[in-house]
Amino acid sequence: MSMQDKATLRLLDKADKEIRKLPRNVKGALYDFQYKFRENPTNPTNGFKQLKGERLFSARVGEYRAILFHAGNQDYILVALRPRGQVYEHLERYRFDINQVTGALEIFDVVASEEATGTEPPAPEQVPAPQPEAEPVPAEAASGPDQTGPAPESPRPLLADYTEDQLRELGVADGLVSLALTITTESRLLGLVEYAPRHTEEVLLALADGRGFDEVMEEVTRPVAAPEPVDTTDYDTAFTRPATRVTTYDTDLQQVLEDDFAAWKVFLHPTQRRLVNRRYKGPARVSGGPGTGKTIVALHRVKHLVDRLGPGYTKPVLLTTFNKNLAADLRRRLLDLGGQQLLDRVDVVNIDQLASRIVSESGQGRQRRRTINDQQAAREWQDMLTELNERTWDADFLNAEWSQVILGQSVRTRGEYFRARRAGRGQRVSRAQRADIWQLVERFTMRLEERGVWTFRQVAEAAARVEGDRAAKIAANREREANAGGQMLHHQDQSFANLRFRYEHVVVDEAQDLNPAHWTLLRAMVDHTDNDIFLVGDTHQRIYGNQVSLGSLGINIVGRSARLTLSYRTTREILGSALGLLGEETWDDLDEGTDTLRGYRSVLRGPRPFFHGVDTWAAEIDALVARIGAIREQARAEGKFASVAVAVPVRDMVGEVERELVRVGISAASLGPEGPPSGHEESVHVGTLHRYKGLEYQHMIVAGVTDGLVPNANVDRYEDSDPARYRRELQMARSLLFVAATRARDSLVVSWHGEPSRFLPKQVAQAEKSTPAPEPAEEGFEDGGLFKPPNALL
Incomplete structure (x- = not known):
């Protein structure tokens, strides 16, 4: 390497945990060191020297020394920071391997892994109950063959159903395979994976969660497996593998030093990338608990879809969500991801703002009606029922029935309401009761019109009708062309002949918050084709009470759903407590099935x-x-x-x-x-x-x-x-x-x-x-x- 060329100092995955524990002055020295090092690693002030072999070096960082791994070319990985006198004794702790399955470079502390699995006290259920004092047993009797009963059974290892060969096939780091098979408690397993390479961590936790060998192979290992036989001596190639887990730029190291929670992934995990790049034969859904990267997946999905389309489209992709502040955040993050060039090709908008825009463009917005929210609508319902002395129905029930069933399915007549599905509504209503409800709904909509107001859900339903009419015209035009043998027809109304769906693709974040009218609108704005709708969300985080069955609204996600289980934001301790707050309830999956946070x-x-x-x-x-x-x-x-x-x-x-x-x-x-x-x-x-x-x-x-x-x-x-x-x-x-x-x-x-x-x-x-x-x-x-x-x- 040229003495004058700049070097790149990257941070080993998980090394940040030790760095955060260091005194502030040491962190400051490391902050200064990274800039000096990348200008010229061999500058005498860095105290740069080789430790052992061709790859391992150290450099001076104040009163500490950095242990560095030369990954090839001008790339160095910061493995650890140690006091000057402890550098050589720590060298024997580390293994520097190339994983035979993923081809990734893996550097981990074997001693720390062993200590983490053997220093915890036994779990409460394993502590024997106090026994009454007994007469002491003579030493010679204690050694006899019949002085005790059967020996107590040893706890069964968590991964007893798997062999060493199976763990290696899944890509578990070779130096940790035997140790992993001895673990008997979840807390000890967590201690082991805290220091293990990330892929080993994900495999072991997935197996411990009860996911089978084939499932882990398909969902965890296969996405990062090397496509060709791995050369376990080729470090240069290993460093470029997607599964090699180091920070990407020096700025990432700076973030770790400045922010105690900046260890987080800047780029997609390979498993997430598989979801982003996949071609779906229709709508697809990705679920996952808080902090699992659902929004990051949605943003990268948007970029992938735009890149595939190429030039020629103005704003071919819609990225939408329920909250206005979330929509603004998505816009900022998309700008960070792909720059203004990407942002210019994506319509990033809150779903209700989009509906208002469509209604306004159609001319219906000229009525200048003021929009009210659900709470205000419920109060209007209550006032009307009070005026009518109507006590059969609850105002909140009627508001939800009107919003989710009638508006959500664009029901326009009493006969359509008699036939409408009421998935998720719970309370059964007879035909006679539906007739009563319909009469009250007609009164209520007239009341709102007289007051010059309408609800956000009415706006969404009106927008869905506009887009539904457009979709119907497109379908009719296609049918005419098909009947004419594929020949373009010449209409007097050329705008009718040239109609296109508003978007090529739709991506939805926080999907659980949208109501049926929103989904009807989204379904009408994009063609029924590959990669049409991509949604991410978690029904465990539904806070607006919008129950939907996507299948009944024309959005069929069956067979095209995936789940993220690894949280990058919430700590293990907070996560365990938060999950306890959910109790034993079951949640839906935005369709007719159930969702779960199993393995989260x-x-x-x-x-x-x-x-x-x-x-x-x-x-x-x-x-x-x-x-x-x-x-x-x-x-x-x-x-x-x-x-x-x-x-x-x-x-x-x-x-x-x-x-x-x-x-x-x-x-x-x-x-x-x-x-x-x-x-x-x-x-x-x-x-x-x-x-x-x-x-x-x-x-x-x-x-x-x-x-x-x-x-x-x-x-x-x-x-x-x-x-x-x-x-x-x-x-x-x-x-x-x-x-x-x-x-x-x-x-x-x-x-x-x-x-x-x-x-x-x-x-x-x-x-x-x-x-x-x-x-x-x-x-x-x-x-x-x-x-x-x-x-x-x-």
Whole structure:
């Protein structure tokens, strides 16, 4: 390598965990070192020297030395940072291998892996109960053959059903195969994979989750397997393999140094790339829990579709979602991904704004009707029922029936309503009852028209009709051409002959939030063809109550669904607690089946969540203000900024928390429909549970998780009168809590006053309110669910 050429210093996957634990001054020295090193690695000030073999080097980083692996050409990988006197003793800890299945370069600490699997205490169920004192057994008797009964059975290894050859075939790192087959508890397995190469981690966790050999081979290994036989001595080629897990640019290393949670993937995981690049014979769906990369997959899918189309299209791809603030975030991220050239070819818009645009273009918008939301519509329903002295039907039920069934399926006549499917609605209605409902709906729509208002769902339904008419004309034109032997027909109305669908492809983020009218609109805007609709979402995060059956709306995803299970944002500790909040409910899959978070897991570690109850709301506010003060003080001492948010169940609580924070000198701002207010990015954000969809914070406090507030006490009125609705309302309340909890990247507090919410596990409900929670076992709710706060906080 030329002395004058610049080098690239990349970070070994998982080495960031050790770097974050180092003192601030060492991180600062490393920050300076990376710039000097890439200018000239062999500069004498770097103390650059060879350690052993042709690949291993070290360089001076203050009082530490960096262990570097020369990957080829001018690329170096930072393996670890060690005090000067410990460099050589640590060299024997590492293995530098090329995986025989993936062809990837793998560097891992064998000793750390072994220590992580052997230092944990036994799980509670394995600790024997205390026995009464017995007479001592003479030494000679103790050694006799018949002094004891049968020896206790050893715990069965988690992966006892697999052989070493099978693990190697799946691509498990050769140096960890034997160790993996001895693991008997999940916590020890988590200790092993914390230091293992990423592909080994994913294979072992997938097997432990109960996924079979063939399934893991197909979903985890095959996407990253080398297409040709692997040369285990060719490091230059290994470094270029997709499965070689290092940061890509020096800026990634800078992010790791500046942000404790910047270990995250900049590029797609190979398994995700397979979903992005695949050709689908119709609509396709990708699901997954919070932080699994669904949005990243959607963004890359957009880029892939645009690249395939080539020039000649203005905005051929639609990227849409429900929330306005999420749509703005998608636009920014798409710009980062592909620049202005990509953004210019994609229509990135909130679904309701798109519907309004279509209605306006069609001329229907000239009526100048003001748009109202679902809550306002429900109040209008209630006012009308009161005026009519109608007590048979509930206003919320009628609003949902009108919105989801009648508007959602573009039902235009009473006869069509008699035949309409009511998938997901729960409560059965007879033909006579449908006639009564239809009469009330007609009255209600006239009432809105007289007041000069209409709902967002009415706008979406009107837009769906416009696009449906266009689609019908296109189909009719195609039929005429087919009947004419494929010859183009000359119409007097040339615009009719030249009609095209509005988009070539549609991509939807947070798909679970869209209502039936939205889906009817989207189906009408794109042809029934390959790669027509691609949607990502998680019904466990449905917070708006929009139940749909995509198949009944012409969007058939059967056989074209995939699930992401690896969270890159939420720590393992927070994830275990958040999953406990979902209870034993089952969720739909946006169709006639069920969805699950089975196998959902995190690669990150962090402090355990803290669950805390007090007697009054005032005391709860005092506790959360004290915690926020401690977080900010600790961040200032470290020269960092810490993002903090407080989520509460009702709007009145937002103002109370915000005022108390401001009173003690902590900048705070409430969240609105568009997200954080401008100029308050570094304030503590306070909002209702609904406001946190799509956001994330280092520190999250979910307060007011009190019986009667979460869920709201009004839900119980449906328990006997409408059990299906009662279940849906409880699910939505659980989802709200789940979404808020999984916004946390670093620490999570869940607090309450008075009686805790029924959604919290029994162990929490029975805990002493005024005393700190005891230290739990590693697995969160499964082992008690009570968590101790991190030091210096609360």
